Amino acid sequence: MIIAKPKDPRRPSLRGALPVALLVGVVVLTQISFDMTAVQQGMPLLAGAFIFYWGLYRPDLVPHAVCLLVGLLQDILSGTPLGIHALGFILLRQMAAGQQQFLHGRAFHLVWFFFGFAFGLWALIEWFMMSILGYPFGMAPMLRYVSTVLSFPLVYALAGRFQYRFLRRGGH
Amino acid sequence: MRSRSRRRRTIVYMVFVVVALSLVGISTRFPAFTEGVHTYTVDRLAAVYKVLNAPVTFAKGIGDGIAQHFATVRKNRDLMEENQMLRAWRAEAMFLRVENDTLKELLNMVSDQSVTPITARVLADANTPYARTVLISAGRKHGVAKGQAVMGARGLVGRVLFTGQEASRVLLLSDPNARIPVKILESGQQAIMRGNNSRYPELILTEGDAALVAGHHVVTSGAGGIFAPGLPVGVVHDVTRVPLVRTYNSLSNLDLVVVQKRDVSGILGTEATGEDKQ
Numbered sequence: 001m002i003i004a005k006p007k008d009p010r011r012p013s014l015r016g017a018l019p020v021a022l023l024v025g026v027v028v029l030t031q032i033s034f035d036m037t038a039v040q041q042g043m044p045l046l047a048g049a050f051i052f053y054w055g056l057y058r059p060d061l062v063p064h065a066v067c068l069l070v071g072l073l074q075d076i077l078s079g080t081p082l083g084i085h086a087l088g089f090i091l092l093r094q095m096a097a098g099q100q101q102f103l104h105g106r107a108f109h110l111v112w113f114f115f116g117f118a119f120g121l122w123a124l125i126e127w128f129m130m131s132i133l134g135y136p137f138g139m140a141p142m143l144r145y146v147s148t149v150l151s152f153p154l155v156y157a158l159a160g161r162f163q164y165r166f167l168r169r170g171g172h
Numbered sequence: 173m174r175s176r177s178r179r180r181r182t183i184v185y186m187v188f189v190v191v192a193l194s195l196v197g198i199s200t201r202f203p204a205f206t207e208g209v210h211t212y213t214v215d216r217l218a219a220v221y222k223v224l225n226a227p228v229t230f231a232k233g234i235g236d237g238i239a240q241h242f243a244t245v246r247k248n249r250d251l252m253e254e255n256q257m258l259r260a261w262r263a264e265a266m267f268l269r270v271e272n273d274t275l276k277e278l279l280n281m282v283s284d285q286s287v288t289p290i291t292a293r294v295l296a297d298a299n300t301p302y303a304r305t306v307l308i309s310a311g312r313k314h315g316v317a318k319g320q321a322v323m324g325a326r327g328l329v330g331r332v333l334f335t336g337q338e339a340s341r342v343l344l345l346s347d348p349n350a351r352i353p354v355k356i357l358e359s360g361q362q363a364i365m366r367g368n369n370s371r372y373p374e375l376i377l378t379e380g381d382a383a384l385v386a387g388h389h390v391v392t393s394g395a396g397g398i399f400a401p402g403l404p405v406g407v408v409h410d411v412t413r414v415p416l417v418r419t420y421n422s423l424s425n426l427d428l429v430v431v432q433k434r435d436v437s438g439i440l441g442t443e444a445t446g447e448d449k450q
Contacts, residue, residue, distance in 0.1 A: 028217070031296040031307075032224050042301065064188040071192070076213045079298040079305035079333075079341060082206055083195030090188050130302050133200055135348050138369045140301030 018166055019054050019061045022159075023047055023070045031077045042143030047074060048122070049148060049155040051089050052115050055096030056103060057163060067093045081133060088122045095121070108156065116149045207334050214307060215336035221295040222309060229293075232427075287400060288433040289323075290314050294426045295339060304347035304367065306330075306426060311338045319398050321432040324421030327404040328352070328392065329429060340431075345373050345405075346423045353395035354405055354417075358388045362395065365405065365417055371424070372409050372416035384411045400434065 027047045047070060054062040071086025078085070095118040096103075103111050123145045199206040240247070292310035310316045312335050320332045322342045330344040331352075343350055350367035354375070362379035375384070388408045394401025409418035 028220065029224070031298075032221070032228060064184060068188055068192060072195070073213070076210055077217070077296065077298075077307075078300040079210075079303035080300050081196050082199035082209065083192045083197075086195060087189065087192035090185070090192055094185050129196065135302045136369050138301065140369070144301050 015166055016061055018162070019050075019058065020066050020070070022162065023050055023054075023062070023066070024073065026050055027070060027074050027077065042140050042147055044148040044151040045085075045088075045119075045144060046148075046151060046155060047085075048088060048092055048119060049115070049152050050159055052092045052096045052118060052152075053156060053159040055093035056100060056111070057159075058167065059093065059097040059100070061167070062093055064090055064093065080130075084126060084129065088126055091122050091125070092118055108153070111156070112149075112152055115152050119148055120145060210334050210341060211336045214334065214339050214341060215311070218295065218307075218309065218311070218336065218339035221307065221339075225293070225295055288315070290316060290431040290433050292316075292340075292429055292431060294429060302348075302369070304344040304350075304369065304423070305333060306342050306344065306429075308340050308342055308429060308431070309338075310431060311336045311340050313337050315433045316340045316431050317433075320434055321392075321399045321403060323403070323430045323432060324426060325428075327406060327420030328399070329419070329421050329423055329426060331398070332431065342429070344423050345419055346370065352399065352405070353393045354390050355393040356384065356388050356408070357391050358385070362393055363390075365390065372418055375408065375415040375417055377415075384408050384415050386411055390417050400432065403432075 030043065030046055051062060051067060051070070067089035068086045071084075071089040072082060074080075074085035074089075075082045096115075099114060103114060123141060127141055290310050292308040292314075294306045295309050296307040298305045308316075308322070316332055316335050318332055318335055321328060322330045322332060328345065330342045330347075330350065332340050333343040334341045345352060345365065345367055346369060347367040348369050350365075350373070352365040352373075353362070354365045355362050359382055361377055361382060361384075364376045364378055366374045366376060368374050375390070377384070386408050390405040390408060392399040392401055392403040392405060404420050406417045406419035408415060410416040
């Protein structure tokens with residue numbers, strides 16, 4: 001008789017790498033040229049919304065090192081100084097992970113509100129840093145803030161489905 | 173035990189924040205470092221973007237095809253009219269060319285370096301509110317070099333910022349780091365055109381106090397030697413406050429661009445490029 005050994009939840013698995021693959025995919029795909037640079041300047045920072053989600057529900061799958069690397073990839077592809085998005089992703093992940101106890105099991109609109117707050121804080125820090133580096137202020141950062149916050153319900157639903165389908169605690 | 177683990181997590185978090193901040197400092201202080209990292213990654217990702225862009229280009233082609241089909245009759249009539257006008261212009265241009273060559277010969281003038289066009293497709297747009305750059309599908313392998321002028325169908329759109337083997341990054345005229353030496357065609361006034369993250373770059377006069385007139389044409393002055401003189405840039409758009417330029421070529425809807433292959437390595441290596449960071 002063969003007795004199946006229980007899985008060690010801390011054991012790294014291929015499924016555990018799926019959120020990272022998803023993040024890299026989102027960063028790469030959102031840079032594709034659609035001949036709409038004007039619109040793309042205000043496009044949502046989807047990777048930031050995804051990082052917030054994983055930081056809240058599965059921070060073990062998106063450690064700080066992953067946030068740093070994904071942020072660097074975003075910086076390289078978007079042509080911003082290296083470290084700007086990396087810092088933003090680390091902060092978003094930390095803010096989400098830090099509120100796990102408070103936000104778990106709460107209504108979605110509270111999570112959404114907190115994301116708006118966290119992303120707004122990050123957008124302010126980014127704007128401050130870019131101003132120091134000599135970049136002028138325009139409407140685009142505000143547009144991106146609004147579009148990212150508005151896109152959060154979609155990201156939340158997609159990431160939730162993804163987590164349910166591939167990363168259920170028992171199945172992982 | 174729990175507080176110990178919490179403290180450890182906080183320390184790890186702080187370390188990564190410091191690393192990210194250090195990277196910001198390093199990349200702005202040492203642009204060569206940024207350039208190396210960009211070039212390496214962009215080269216590796218160029219092939220991915222070529223594949224990812226294929227369906228977008230295909231869908232666009234279908235859309236354009238349908239739109240063109242419905243506009244054929246009207247477009248044909250417009251083209252015939254335009255053709256008539258261009259024939260007249262061509263005759264005049266031929267005459268001016270001959271006259272220009274003769275005058276240059278008389279003055280023993282050394283001709284400008286020859287320019288070879290390299291056509292490339294825009295692979296990726298900078299999806300950020302701060303930087304205005306695009307990734308194009310031509311690199312060192314095709315003869316693209318740092319500093320070369322990049323043209324759209326109607327005029328200048330930017331210059332090559334980094335080059336990889338397979339792809340290059342182009343700094344658009346609207347990027348806050350872009351500084352282009354230009355002149356006003358009608359008055360001959362020299363100026364610097366500065367990107368300001370908007371559709372209309374600013375004009376800073378460096379020579380001549382005469383008032384700018386909206387509608388006057390702006391071309392590259394050739395100062396510094398990076399750009400060939402006389403490349404069409406745009407028209408003076410607004411002179412009420414800071415003079416602005418409306419570029420001939422839209423900087424928002426770039427699909428195909430032409431890199432002006434011209435040796436600028438000596439110039440970029442020894443003289444100021446007229447640009448800020450990066």
